[in-house]
Each structure stands twice: as structure tokens, then as C-alpha cells.
Amino acid sequence: MGRMMKTMDGNEAAAYIAYAFTEVAAIYPITPSSPMAELVDAWASTGKKNIFHQPVRVVEMQSEAGASGAVHGSLQGGALTTTFTSAQGLLLMIPNMYKIAGELLPCVFHVAARAVATHALSIFGDHQDVMATRQTGFALLCSNSVQEVMDLAGVAHLSAIKGRVPFLHFFDGFRTSHEIQKVEVMDYEDLKNLLDMKAVDEFRNRSLNPERPVLRGTAQNPDIYFQQRESANPYYERIPNIVESYMNEINRITGRDYKLFNYYGDPEAENIIVAMGSVCETIEEVIDYLRSKGEKVGLIKVHLYRPFSAKHFFQVLPKTVKRIAVLDMTKEPGSLGEPLYLDVKSLFYNSELKPLIIGGRYGLGQKDTTPSQIIAVYENLKSPNPKDRFTIGIVDDVSYTSLEVKEEIDTTPAGTIRCKFWGLGSDGTVGANKMAIKIIGDKTDLYAQGYFEYDSKKSGGTTISHLRFGKKPIKSEYMVYDADFVSCHNKSYIYHYDILKGLKDGGTFVLNCSWNERELEEFLPVQMKKFIKQHNIQFYIVDAEGIAQEIGLGRRINMIMQAAFFKLANVLPVDKAIDYLKEHVEKTYGRKGEEIVKLNYQAIERGINGLVKVNVPDHWANLEETEEEKTKDEPEFIKRILRPMARHDGDDLPTSAFVGMEDGTFPLGTSAYEKRGIAIMIPQWQTDNCIQCNQCAYVCPHAVIRPFLLDEEEKRNAPETFETKKAVGKGLEGLEFRIQVSPLDCT
């Protein structure tokens, strides 16, 4: 097709398109939508032009309530106005959404869909926020992947302008908003050609202006409110055809095939899923897998959720369908079913076809939705008594909604290279991986996907980067469970997490550590050693911290580890990789001076040369696993919940684990048990310098540095290495002073 390919995330794709059509952006950034607002703001400040040859005017308000009010006002002033939001932010916009829709104003909200705070806050993706707005009169358009965001965001703007109905364009928070994919970029010129400029002019002429004053936003009595509310029906009736015609235009440009509803699968399928969001990509992968085994399965992907066009739905529905499972990424307690499920049942109620219809919830708070879960949905669907209102992704042993996953199945197409990197929040791992994807995506024919798993501890928390590379677009919208390559950037993780879980036989493992082979023998956990030998893992070590300190990069190990990745992962020839890496360094750090560029060049070379292939001893295969010491005295909550969560096994906790704490109540004092041990450097008490001011304790935000006083007996009983000094200050006579650091709590 020859159009430009670029690696970017969903937020960047949405912001790129939104910028084209936006005259005013009224913003109040909120996770995971923030980068959209931030990018638009950044571009505007560099003077980037929209399709009207103007930079966007960006206004940041005091909250999302204010942002939506500013959107409303700006639209009435005749400016094409856009905002970006998520979750609680979107909830605050609801009152203005009714007004904007009621006044038929052509704006677009781009929403990185996210859970709303209930028993607990969740900053992660699901559709609870979007579903809370489905009654406002906005059109709701869903994009399922970064490429779809790029392709369909413009459809939202174009249709809103032509149809006079505001659009909420949404895609999955984090999973799409933060996933990096190699996508074909839409050209602003193409978009401009599609714009109904007459409609833009009419919109501008309708604006509130003293030159042609009108009255708008009146208070109406029961005599006319209802009639006027119904008089707008034709605008909604027109939207499906308007969206369809713009999708056809986009199809013409991109060569793809967007419809209001897209069908994927066997043309004579009996069992289909109806869904929207990134899960559709995974479902397609599963369908390819199941069809290769002869199963007649399919999927209807919802793009235009509101207005819901029954006609267009039935146009794509295979006549052979007997059973339908509807997946909703939301939960509405007390309802007869989640929204899409109710819609689909309503669709068929008066139709001749009367398939069995069941519904289920998935992915709440961004629970990872895997191919095996989707297979469970199809299995349930064809079982004699399919479970209705099921859940997937959890084990629900309280109300028994969950479907059983019988086996974990790998549906990723052959030839996909899958990599997993364990890093520490703010250690640079995620940034380095993004760079790697950009290099591979931009410099090769390979498609690339990068997804970054954070916990909400953010800085100092664990990050796991999930990277995939392949010859075909990558649809695996779930974590990497079967890896070809695992890299661990923090050696303490090997004691806490099952780092190698899922690493394939013969796969590659790189550990950043300062150990030599003898020390490996001593320090590596038995299970890891056994796994390495038994699965014939290609095991490498590199002393990235040592190298970084040696060449003067301090704690910044990311370039070293990235070079090691390019050396080992074989995604592209290592010489080329080095050239590209250096090119990227030049581009990124060039402005900071030659010194920095040189340092990074060194890091790349040392990363490649510093790699040591470990000669894995045969006896590792037969080591005896010592049973882990049971810490019997720990409180129930620690044993049952905190320990698995800390091990990254929280996903395995069943619902029953939370009985008695359904309202989100947790006990206090749990960090006394967590002891993450993530610090790379730890403060040391300098007895000679210490004036016992205790300021160090005062400033430590994690209370890791604490002063102690000891009496004579305590001092006597302390081990010899327990250094103290005479306490100074009135009333402290005869006491000893010590600053004690808690290394395992330190960040």
C-alpha cells in the first residue's frame, strides 16, 4: 500500500488523528488517557498544524467536569472541540454529555476505557466508564487495536461533523492505549479530503454570536419538552449510514474492511461470540486456531455500539448461527445482564432466528484475557447446558460464575518471537524496550508489539515488558506466557518470582548480576537451576551494573541490557542492530552532547561484549528441591493473599479469598511482611559524620532509616558487628545511639 508505517501506541494514534480535526482541546489528563492530552499539548506548543492549517488551542481545566464544560462552551462558540479522558474523569463529564448531545454538537471524546473505583480504585482497563455514558445520547465507536484507533478515530470526527451527533471514541485502557504496535499511518491530506466542509461551515454559522443572536439552552415546560426531544430522532437514524460511508472511504484508503459490525470466522459458524475491544484480536487468533482444527466458530466485532443498528448487525450474521456468547468488559450489579448482552438478546427477541444467547464478563480491571479463556467460552457455548452470566479469567468459588479453563493453549502463530523483560519501575527497562520496538518496527518488515505491565506502585514496582515480533500483524492482546527470550534486570527477582515460567525449551535467559559461575552455583535458587538445565535454556549473565558504574553511567543499565537483547534475540543481525541502536542514541542524546552519546556507544559495545554464556552443569538437572520453610506465624491475610500477590501469583487467588473483605477492607501493617528487597543501592550509616540530628530518618519516605537508643544491657547483648556510638543530648546519658537501615524495605 506504500503508506507510512510507524510504531506507536493507541494514545498516540488517537491524538494524531484528533489533532487533525481539532480547533480547541479542553483537557484534564487522567490515566490511561493522559498521553493523548499531553501529546496534543506538546504538538500545539511546537506549532503543529491541524487540517485547517492552525495549531490546536489547548486549555487545561481544573477537573474533567470543567473540561467538559469548556468543550460545551467552545462548541457553542463554533470551534471543533475535543477532549480525552478515562474512568472517573468521564463520569464527571456525564452532565455536559447530555447537553452536548441534546444540542447536536459535533465533538469527539477519545476515551482510553478504564475501570471506575468501586470496592477499590483500579487505574486499569475495562469498559465500566464507557458503559456509564451509554444513555447520554453520544454515539459510541470502539476501536480494537492500535491500527483501528488510527483508522477509526477519524471516522468519529468526520461522522460527528456530518451527522451532528457527538462521538465517544473508545479503546481499551493500557491494553490498546499503551500498547506499542507497528501501524500504517493515516495521511492528514486524506482526512481533509473526506471532511464535509459544508457541514463545518454550517456548524460555525450556528454558533452563538452577537452578529446573529439566538436563544439556546432554554428551560422548557411539559408542554413541549417531549416533542422537541423526539424531533432529533432523524439525526440518530442517519448516523449508522454516515459511519458506514466514512468506513468505506477509510477502507478505500487503507485496503482494510471496516463495518459497523465485522464478522470474522467460519461463514457457516454455529457458535459465535459478540464482543468489542481488544479482546476481539485475541478471539480472532483463537478462531484461526479452532478453525484449523475444523471447528465452525466466529466472532461479531462491534465497532459502532451506539446508535446500535440492528440492520447492520444482521447483515453480517451468518444464517447458520445457533448459539451466541456475548462478552462484556463491565459489571452492573443487580442487573439482568451486562449491556451488550441485553442488547443482543433484545435484537433477537422478535427475529425469526432464535439462537441460544448467553453472556459473560471478562477482563474487569484489566484481568488478562487469554486464548485459553476464549476457548473455554466456545466450549461452554457448545456444551449441553451452557452457563449463562459466566465469568472468565478468575476462579469464582463464591457464586460459581467462572468457566473452567481445561488446558492452557498457545495460539500465537508460528514464527512469532516472544520476549519478556523483568525490570524495576523507573530503571529504564520499559523505555529501552520501546526503543527496541521502534528500531525493529521502523527498520525491518517485521510487525512489532510491546506491552508493559506495571503495578500501581509505579516507581520501584516491578515492570514486565512483553514484546512480540512477527511477519504478520500481531493480534495477541494478552501477556507473553510462552517466551523465546527472558531477561531479568534485577537479580533479587529470582528469589521472589517465577522468572522463567513459560520460557520455552531451548529459550534464552539473560540475568543481570555481578556473580561469576561459582557464585551462580551458590546463589541461584534450586528450582531455577533445575529449570535451566532440564529445559536446555541458553543462559547468559551480564554485569550491567558493574559496567554502568565503570563507564560512568551510574545506575542506568538499560542500554547495556538492550544491546545484550539485540545480540541474543536474533530478531535482526547484530551488526545492523548495533548500527540502528547507535543511530537512535545519536538522535535521542545528540542534543545532550557528544559525551553522553559516546557513553551510550560504550554501553552498547560493552553490553554485547560483556555477555557471558554460562556453562550449565549437568547436575543442575537433578538437584533436590528443598521445601520452602513455612512461615507459620504469619497472619492469615499475609499467608493467603499478600504472599501470592507479592509472588506475582495474585491472579490465581479465587473469589473466596476475599470473603469477609468484599467491601475492599484490608488489614494494616502488611508491608512489615512484604520486604520486596528491590533497592540497588542502600544508605549506609556514617558513624564518623553522624551528629545524631535524625534528619535522615525524617526524610526517608518509607521509614526505612530509623534511629535507636540502647541501654547497657542491650548493647552487651548485641552482636559484635552492631556498631553504635554514644548518644548525645540531655537525658541520654549512658545510652548508645544507632541508625538502623532496613535493606529489604528500601527502595
Added chain:
Amino acid sequence: MGRMMKTMDGNEAAAYIAYAFTEVAAIYPITPSSPMAELVDAWASTGKKNIFHQPVRVVEMQSEAGASGAVHGSLQGGALTTTFTSAQGLLLMIPNMYKIAGELLPCVFHVAARAVATHALSIFGDHQDVMATRQTGFALLCSNSVQEVMDLAGVAHLSAIKGRVPFLHFFDGFRTSHEIQKVEVMDYEDLKNLLDMKAVDEFRNRSLNPERPVLRGTAQNPDIYFQQRESANPYYERIPNIVESYMNEINRITGRDYKLFNYYGDPEAENIIVAMGSVCETIEEVIDYLRSKGEKVGLIKVHLYRPFSAKHFFQVLPKTVKRIAVLDMTKEPGSLGEPLYLDVKSLFYNSELKPLIIGGRYGLGQKDTTPSQIIAVYENLKSPNPKDRFTIGIVDDVSYTSLEVKEEIDTTPAGTIRCKFWGLGSDGTVGANKMAIKIIGDKTDLYAQGYFEYDSKKSGGTTISHLRFGKKPIKSEYMVYDADFVSCHNKSYIYHYDILKGLKDGGTFVLNCSWNERELEEFLPVQMKKFIKQHNIQFYIVDAEGIAQEIGLGRRINMIMQAAFFKLANVLPVDKAIDYLKEHVEKTYGRKGEEIVKLNYQAIERGINGLVKVNVPDHWANLEETEEEKTKDEPEFIKRILRPMARHDGDDLPTSAFVGMEDGTFPLGTSAYEKRGIAIMIPQWQTDNCIQCNQCAYVCPHAVIRPFLLDEEEKRNAPETFETKKAVGKGLEGLEFRIQVSPLDCT
């Protein structure tokens, strides 16, 4: 039953019950819910005790967003907390509602359901606000009448406390919140006996307290959010049975029969309606009427809308049902159907019974829903091709959703006395009518209903009071269309409105005017005269303004007109009525001193004695109607829309009247045509006193008083009565000055 009967409106009933169970009320009053908050505040300030023997602590916040936040915080502090709201106010509470539900906190929101602002603001009743919260996890309980509010509000509180799910208890704004009915009052002692005090103690012990600290409101990662969200399912599963058991307790006390869903009608009905809200009362009246004609019709009234218990629904559904019409008092543009309709279709999708199910919208922005409209619903239902997604109450000639009303049918039970009073906002008519209802309700065995139709011009707008009295509870939840008695408190109305429309043959009409019989001949419109004679109307006049001024009551004519009503309406013997009126005056004005009391006594006596029965001349029957002069030069909007609205005929405007202004846009300058002529007194220019300061023009909020300057020629051409005086001020030499008042615009 022997329990206390009292006349009150729905807001008072809700506030009365809420007060019993409330420790803290966090409020921000909004129409039409305001009286609930205001009453609770007033009672608290007088030290009234709740069932815990404490006055309620009332906190008024800066907005409903703040109120809901305060509710959340107060609940976590261990206080049983309540709020009251409507419309946009409820929308602002949505974010906190998710939190309150997620944390399983037992609060109650009492909501006077109201339209939300879309193309225009509407302060009137419908369910758009409540439906915007159906996904939050609150239980939704609906009361259909003032008596139901009294009976079921407590079920909301009791169930929330026992079940740990917050409740939104709602009833129709204005129609129920402001309708006065004679109801049986619940006793606080009875409520106290029903309270699960153990659950209250547990709730208090779960509160956040430094003595027993816990962690609540955490941020959760994808590992556990979904499981914990599902762990609360059992709380929702228990709610239907908890509500049912409290309804049974209420039934035991009241002798009534509340269920989660109540069936009313033929036990073997084929055609039924499913609905909730005050319309159910009207539907019952229609069912009585239709069954008396042999039709097998019925109604399922929804009380507990969330959690929606399919089991309980099917328990009341007659097995004979073949066709169902679901009525929704909301509109969700772009959806496949409104919420209750989707729910009912979902209910039946997998059931063996597969009735035809259609849905319709009614009553948006409080469009009056009449028996004839309900008959149209049943007619449509049994027609060969029933219209789905219909509307009633309007003529929709744009998207043709509306059902045709073939004839207006009066379904009010025989023996009901129906009265209609035309007053001017803030002239005291509504207050006087409320007093009349209280007297009749409290002092007789009659049931009484009062509903007050305001326009949103409020002070200075028209008020129409609709009163009904009868031996049985009054279910007519619509305006009075067939009146026994009409009273007009402002004589200018006879030129603007069809005051006598619907007055029955032989009915009574009282006109407040200073005219004598000769002047009546001259001033009454021809149509009115014809109607009076042809329909044998008993026509009375009373010069209430003259009497009021004479005895020193100024403009307060309400007591005079009320006495006239009691004299003529024959609801109770006039002597008794006078005693009760005086008793009421004593009670109401006693504190203001003997003088005021005496004045009102005089007003009562003069009202009765001042009534003049008009000898209606025979020739009135045969007067020739002169065709109204067509004012051809008026703009289209004025002719097509403003004129009918001003005549109180806005209800007759079809949807097509608003084509081209679907977004709520109206032209400016329409008050130049409205000329309501409602002022009783009009300012007069005192030329002698005038110093030409123009302050009078400055302070007139309606720009009715305006200063003018005339040159010599203008002065010459002015009529002789056009008084002016020499203009003062530099540069005004040779000009004449005049203050001109516009009487028809004056309020």
C-alpha cells in the same frame, strides 16, 4: 386500621421516613427534591428525634458532588447517612455512588426523579436521572404514589442496613413529590421494631476508627480487582428476599400488599403493561374501566428495579399473557430500546413463554399521561401489527412513533369531585388550595388529591391547581380534564386561555372580577358566554381584589377565594367549612397577632357573602362567534409555536413544529409578542415627582419601565393624553421627556 391519616406530599412522606433512620443528612437541595432536604433541616433545628432518639445532623455542601462525598465519608465514619436529590444533582453523585456501593455501605438516596438537561433544561419529572445510575450498584426501589412513598421509603432504609447494599428510593418528580394526598402515616415505633439493630451495630463497628484501624479504598492491580469485585455477588443475591421480607412486615402493619412486582388486573389477562412510577396508578384506573367492559388486561408494577429478580417477576405474571407493552419514562437515543423494555425482553428470551414484547416512551419532561393514552397502549398491543418503540402523549409526525388517541375517555370513578383553580404564581392560590385539601383530608373521611401545575416562569407565571376529592383513594395521576368546579383568580386569563375547557354540564364557575352583570355582558368573551349558557354552568363572580383592599389585605385574595370555594363546591357543609377554615387561620396566623387572625376571619366571611350568582341571560347561548383577527405579520415562530404555548396549547404541538430547531435553538425577541398582561397593579409615572433620574427604568427587571426623549415634531404628533415634561440635562435642550410603562409586559 386505625392509624393516623394525614394529607401531605410525596416529599414530606419521604422526608418523614428518612428522618427516622438518618443520623447524618448531607444535602444540596435541587428541584423537585428540595422540600425533603428542607423539611429534614427544619425538623432537625427543632430537635425532632430519629428512632435512635437523636436529632438528625444536617450538613449542606457546595454542590451535589460534595453532598455525595460527604455521604460517603459519613458512612465510613459509621453514621447512617441519607441524601435527597434529583436530575443533574444525581448525575454529580454518580462517581461516589460506585464507591458507596462497592464498599457495601447502607445509605439511602431519596430521589424525586426528574428530566436531565438536554436540548433544553426541564425541571419536571421523568426517569432520565434515575436510569443514569442503574449501573452503579445501587438497589433501585420505586414508589408510585404518596402512600407508597410513606410505606416503601422505610423498606429502602431497612433493607440497605440489613443487606449492606445502598438504595436509591425514587418517585416521580412533582407528580408524586409535590402531589398532596391523604395518606396513612407510618409510626416510628413500628419502624424501630423492624430495624435489624445487630446490623446497625456491625455497620458501626466496621467504621473507620483509630481504635481499630483498617485499610479501605485501596488501589488494586489486575491480579485481584476482578475477583474481589465478584466476591460481593452474594450481597446482591440476598437483596430481593430481604426487600420481600420487609415488604411483608409493612403489609402486616398496613394491611396492604406490596411485592417486588405487583400484578393488577384480570387474573387471566392476555395483554399487560409493565411500568413503574405514578403512571401505574393511572393504569390501574384504566384497567378498572376496561375490565368493566370485559377486557382481559393487566399491569405489572415494578417496585424493586435493581436488583431485578426474574424469579419474583414470574411469580406474579399470569400464565395467560400473550402480549406485553413496556413503558419507560426515559429516552436513550441510539439504544435498541429503553432500559425497562430491554430488561423485560431479556427476561423472556430464555423462558418458555414467548409473549410479544413492545416498548414505548411516555411522560418525558412530565408530559401528562392520561387514561386515553394508556387505552391507546392497550389498543396498539392487541392490534395485528403493534407498533414497537412507540411514544404516547405527543403527536410525532417526524419519526412517526406516536400512538393515536382515538377518543378522550374519562375513567375517574363516579363520585369523585374534581376542581380546577387558575391562579398567578405567588398570588397564594396554591397555598390556599393546599390548605383546603388539608382541611378536607384531615377533617372528613374523604380522600383528597392536589396537584399544582406551574410553568417555570414561577412567580408571575400561571398556576393551575388540580384538586380531587372522593370516598376511595384517588389514583388519577394526571391533570383534571373533566371538572365539576372551576375557579379563575385572574380575570385577564379569560382572554388568553380556554378556562372552562372540560367543565361539566351544570358545573360551577367562579370568576374573580370587579365587574357587575352589565360589565360581564360587555367584557366576557363570546365563547365563554356561549359555553356557560349552553352547558348550564352555575356562574358566580366575586370581587376578591376589591374586598381584600377594602378590609386591608392588600393583594392577598386567597382566603376570600377559598371561602368562596367552600361555599360552592359542597365538599363539606359550609358551616363546618367555615369553622375549620377559622381554626386553620388561628393555627397558621395565631403567632402573628390577633389583628391578622381577625383580618382573615373577615376575608372568610366576606368571601362567602360577596359571592354573586350571575343570572345568565338566555341569549348567551346563541351569540355569534366572531372569528379571531389573524395577526398575519407575525414571524413564523410566533405564530406556530409561541402563540399555542402562550394559550396553554403547547401540548398540541407536534414534533414537526420543532424541525430545524431540534438542538433547542429558539429565536430572540419573543416576549415582544407574548404580552401576558398578568400584572394586577402597574407603576404609574408621577410627573410632578419625577426628577428624570431614570432609576425606575434601571431597577425594573423586565425592562417594562423605559425613558424616552421626544423632539418637537414627535411631541406635536403625539396624542393629547400623552403627557411629557421638559427634559433636563445638558444637550437635551428642546426635548421632551417621558417615562413609558408597558402594561402588558409588566409582572
